[in-house]
Amino acid sequence: MLIGCPKEVKNNEFRVGLTPAAVKAYTQQGHTVFIQQGAGTGSGISDEEFKAAGASILPTAEEVWDKSEMIVKVKEPMPQEYDLMKEGQIIYTYFHFAADAVLTKTCLEKKIIAIAYETVQEDNGNLPLLKPMSEVAGRMSALMAAFYLAKPQHGRGVLPTGVPGVLPANVVVIGGGTVGSNAARIAAGLGAKVIILDINTNTLEHLGNIMPANVFTCFSDPVTLERCLIEADIVIGAVLIPGAKAPKIITRSILQKMKPGAVFVDVAIDQGGCAETSRPTTHDNPIFIEENIVHYCVANMPGAYARSSTFALNNVTIKYGLKIANLGVEKACKQDPHLRKGLNMYKGILTCPPVSQAFGLENQCKYPEEILN
Numbered sequence: 001m002l003i004g005c006p007k008e009v010k011n012n013e014f015r016v017g018l019t020p021a022a023v024k025a026y027t028q029q030g031h032t033v034f035i036q037q038g039a040g041t042g043s044g045i046s047d048e049e050f051k052a053a054g055a056s057i058l059p060t061a062e063e064v065w066d067k068s069e070m071i072v073k074v075k076e077p078m079p080q081e082y083d084l085m086k087e088g089q090i091i092y093t094y095f096h097f098a099a100d101a102v103l104t105k106t107c108l109e110k111k112i113i114a115i116a117y118e119t120v121q122e123d124n125g126n127l128p129l130l131k132p133m134s135e136v137a138g139r140m141s142a143l144m145a146a147f148y149l150a151k152p153q154h155g156r157g158v159l160p161t162g163v164p165g166v167l168p169a170n171v172v173v174i175g176g177g178t179v180g181s182n183a184a185r186i187a188a189g190l191g192a193k194v195i196i197l198d199i200n201t202n203t204l205e206h207l208g209n210i211m212p213a214n215v216f217t218c219f220s221d222p223v224t225l226e227r228c229l230i231e232a233d234i235v236i237g238a239v240l241i242p243g244a245k246a247p248k249i250i251t252r253s254i255l256q257k258m259k260p261g262a263v264f265v266d267v268a269i270d271q272g273g274c275a276e277t278s279r280p281t282t283h284d285n286p287i288f289i290e291e292n293i294v295h296y297c298v299a300n301m302p303g304a305y306a307r308s309s310t311f312a313l314n315n316v317t318i319k320y321g322l323k324i325a326n327l328g329v330e331k332a333c334k335q336d337p338h339l340r341k342g343l344n345m346y347k348g349i350l351t352c353p354p355v356s357q358a359f360g361l362e363n364q365c366k367y368p369e370e371i372l373n
Contacts, residue, residue, distance in 0.1 A: 006065060010075045010078055014306030015309050018035065019040075019311055026321070066086075077107070092115045092324065095118070096242075119148075122338050135179075139186045140301050141238075141267050142171070142259060148287060150292075154294050160191065168192045168265075170192070171234040174197050176207050180238035185211070197224065201219065206318065229258055232262055236264075237268050237273070237274040245358045249274050
């Protein structure tokens with residue numbers, strides 16, 4: 001198969017879709033890999049390293065897209081890439097379709113085959129291709145929140161660690177999955193008092209057994225959620241429904257009751273955000289103030305720690321990428337039910353029910369099994 005990896009074009013996105021090790025894995029099995037010149041620079045990977053692994057370096061994104069049967073990226077195609085997509089082309093990346101109507105419409109019209117990292121799902125519910133970036137974003141969320149809690153950054157001026165004689169910050173983490181547990185662990189390591197809210201009692205029991213003594217778990221009902229948010233200095237939104245738009249569980253009326261200068265990090269922003277006031281921001285301009293609350297809603301948080309994120313991502317994406325390249329997307333999805341859940345679109349047909357529900361397109365959606373048989 002002809003596999004292409006263009007340079008990412010999203011704001012301050014320094015990750016790259018392939019590492020030299022991934023290139024070598026493809027080329028050793030007889031595939032051809034095209035890398036756009038300079039694609040790995042932001043992750044500290046040179047063109048020479050890609051060449052040594054067997055890749056061909058092409059000068060422009062246009063050439064990479066044109067020559068490739070499968071495009072391997074990190075982030076969703078951006079508007080400047082829409083015209084580069086070809087009918088029947090496999091695009092293997094994070095899409096987060098439910099949060100972007102224009103992207104969804106465009107990809108359907110282009111009749112691409114969309115394999116979304118974020119919806120590849122194992123039998124136990126784990127999301128193996130989302131997990132490493134959720135770990136990065138979760139850990140980052142506590143660090144970013146601590147930074148923006150400083151008064152010069154428009155925060156409350158509360159030191160998360162506390163000092164002798166002064167209490168540490170109150171941190172509320174909404175969601176006890178991969179993002180939430182990683183956020184809680186870092187916040188706890190800073191010395192903050194941390195509360196994790198979740199609606200799954202098994203998750204709460206597990207977290208209660210493994211978390212440090214300054215982390216407390218609590219069942220998330222509307223009354224408890226509001227009470228915890230009102231007391232919070234930092235709130236981390238770690239809500240996820242695989243493939244679906246994030247529920248707006250933090251209302252404007254609750255934000256109005258929170259402490260002025262509290263910091264809210266919405267890690268769910270890739271899926272639309274979990275607060276009524278959330279809107280995507282960039283690493284160039286990461287925060288905004290709404291209802292006196294500092295909102296950090298960067299939609300590609302792990303891009304800031306690009307090298308670590310690139311290698312962590314490739315550790316998990318190469319397994320499924322090789323299946324697609326070796327078998328073809330149809331056969332690979334037929335044989336692997338986990339990968340099949342990652343098939344969001346197939347040549348103009350929507351194949352992911354949560355995405356169809358987000359846009360009222362249920363009558364146009366088919367299950368992958370219907371398409372592939």
